[in-house]
Amino acid sequence: MPASIALFTRDLRLRDNPVLTTAVREATEVVPLFVLDDDILRRTRHAPNRLRFLMAALTELDAELRDRGGRLILRRGRTVDVVAQVAAEVDASAVHVAEEVSRFGQGRENALWERLTQSGYKVRTHTASITAVDPADVKPDTGRGHYAVFTPYFKRWLETPMRRPLPAPDRLVVPKIASDPIPEPSDLCAEPGSPQLQVGGEVTGRNLLADWLSGPVLDYAEHKDTLAVEGTSRLSPYLHFGCLSPAEVVYRTDASTSGGHAFVRQVAWRDFHHQVLGDRPEVAKRDYRSESRSWVHEPDGLAAWQAGKTGYPLVDAAMRQLLAEGWMHGRARMIVASFLSKTLKVDWRIGADHFERWLVDADIANNRLNWQWVAGTGTDTRSSRVLNPLRQADRFDPDGVYTRRWLPELADLPGADIHRPWRAEVPGSVYPAPIVEFNGM
Numbered sequence: 001m002p003a004s005i006a007l008f009t010r011d012l013r014l015r016d017n018p019v020l021t022t023a024v025r026e027a028t029e030v031v032p033l034f035v036l037d038d039d040i041l042r043r044t045r046h047a048p049n050r051l052r053f054l055m056a057a058l059t060e061l062d063a064e065l066r067d068r069g070g071r072l073i074l075r076r077g078r079t080v081d082v083v084a085q086v087a088a089e090v091d092a093s094a095v096h097v098a099e100e101v102s103r104f105g106q107g108r109e110n111a112l113w114e115r116l117t118q119s120g121y122k123v124r125t126h127t128a129s130i131t132a133v134d135p136a137d138v139k140p141d142t143g144r145g146h147y148a149v150f151t152p153y154f155k156r157w158l159e160t161p162m163r164r165p166l167p168a169p170d171r172l173v174v175p176k177i178a179s180d181p182i183p184e185p186s187d188l189c190a191e192p193g194s195p196q197l198q199v200g201g202e203v204t205g206r207n208l209l210a211d212w213l214s215g216p217v218l219d220y221a222e223h224k225d226t227l228a229v230e231g232t233s234r235l236s237p238y239l240h241f242g243c244l245s246p247a248e249v250v251y252r253t254d255a256s257t258s259g260g261h262a263f264v265r266q267v268a269w270r271d272f273h274h275q276v277l278g279d280r281p282e283v284a285k286r287d288y289r290s291e292s293r294s295w296v297h298e299p300d301g302l303a304a305w306q307a308g309k310t311g312y313p314l315v316d317a318a319m320r321q322l323l324a325e326g327w328m329h330g331r332a333r334m335i336v337a338s339f340l341s342k343t344l345k346v347d348w349r350i351g352a353d354h355f356e357r358w359l360v361d362a363d364i365a366n367n368r369l370n371w372q373w374v375a376g377t378g379t380d381t382r383s384s385r386v387l388n389p390l391r392q393a394d395r396f397d398p399d400g401v402y403t404r405r406w407l408p409e410l411a412d413l414p415g416a417d418i419h420r421p422w423r424a425e426v427p428g429s430v431y432p433a434p435i436v437e438f439n440g441m
């Protein structure tokens, strides 16, 4: 009896998953398939955090499927070859996959269409799986493929209808078919990664979301930039891997509260960047705006920035948080990105590469377009602004609580004194002197 294939990509969940729900509804048997794609493995060889999170998410997905009588089928190879092979093995009625926005994702989708439809299989792509709304539903009236400015985009996005979250399938019947075991992260990447990494998976993500919506979200508007408190959701890796559905996150948030509204607005930024990338995939590498910027070759500055040794405690604290947790507070991301691209004038692509090596939530749309936003080559309408790390520290970490957490060598400096260790004449053997000068030193 023919089976359908639900090809998981960046939608590693059972709940509110249009790909899985449709695949289960349209056939009596379903293959819940994940392909460990050779191309992706090559690119993430040096991204141990994302690999570890992914393996944990796949393990949870398999457990959730088993609870419903199914299991995850995992194969390794080129996605298009593996799907064609599995389709032949089960005489597939259709292959279901989420619509993607990156050049890689779009290329994969096209390759699937070409190869599978030629062999007589149906391929169905599902929108609003990776984003909360379908990018095609939020196009400007001018006929352009995307909004270039967030504010009008957000207005239209708020008016766009979203589906009610789909329940997880009650039961699945998976045909008898071979699966490879889920590898250990160490089998794929020799580097150990960040010691304090979040654990991947739908169940873990849903617990985090439930906690977040049960109270902290109410203070989000007030706390989102305050570095000292855990005032943001930390849901980004779960949204990146699709352990959580962005549409469901929006649906379950009460946007009539100021915190809820501010939170949903950030999720809309995520959709915004996906929409821009979907329309102009080349901006992952090229400047969104073709204004010429000259970049500087600054290997020492870059190395100091990467290691958290620039002599600016707030910048260094943030860069050390990245290494320790594989995650960084959003305000801190803006400060360190401005420091590298605007102050040291190092090409934003080099900063984005470093983030992609360490960030567990690193994704092409959000990472590359946020880097461009800060570097002044992207969609920011005030492209020349430079963030002064001392002013940012006084404003967003006034008592030095965040900075002290990550810089134990300066922990004895009281209150805001931690932001200007040169005034306390801290020796260079304890903490480096600033590598550049700013107003307010």
Ligand SMILES: Cc1cc2nc3c(=O)[nH]c(=O)nc-3n(C[C@H](O)[C@H](O)[C@H](O)COP(=O)(O)OP(=O)(O)OC[C@H]3O[C@@H](n4cnc5c(N)ncnc54)[C@H](O)[C@@H]3O)c2cc1C
Pocket: 224, 232, 233, 234, 235, 236, 237, 239, 240, 263, 266, 267, 268, 269, 270, 271, 273, 328, 329, 330, 331, 333, 334, 337, 355, 359, 361, 362, 363, 364, 366, 367, 368, 370, 371, 374
């Ligand atoms: C230089 C730079 C690089 C970044 N790289 C990434 C990246 O690779 N992946 C990533 O998911 N986010 C990235 N961001 C955006 C943002 O900093 C993170 O999404 C956020 O800090 C994650 O923490 P959170 O889940 O607690 O966010 P919250 O503040 O709780 O926000 C909720 C969700 O909204 C989305 N979101 C929030 N801010 C943004 C934003 N500015 N742009 C797009 N989506 C947003 C995220 O999905 C986030 O989980 C980057 C920002 C900058 C300045």
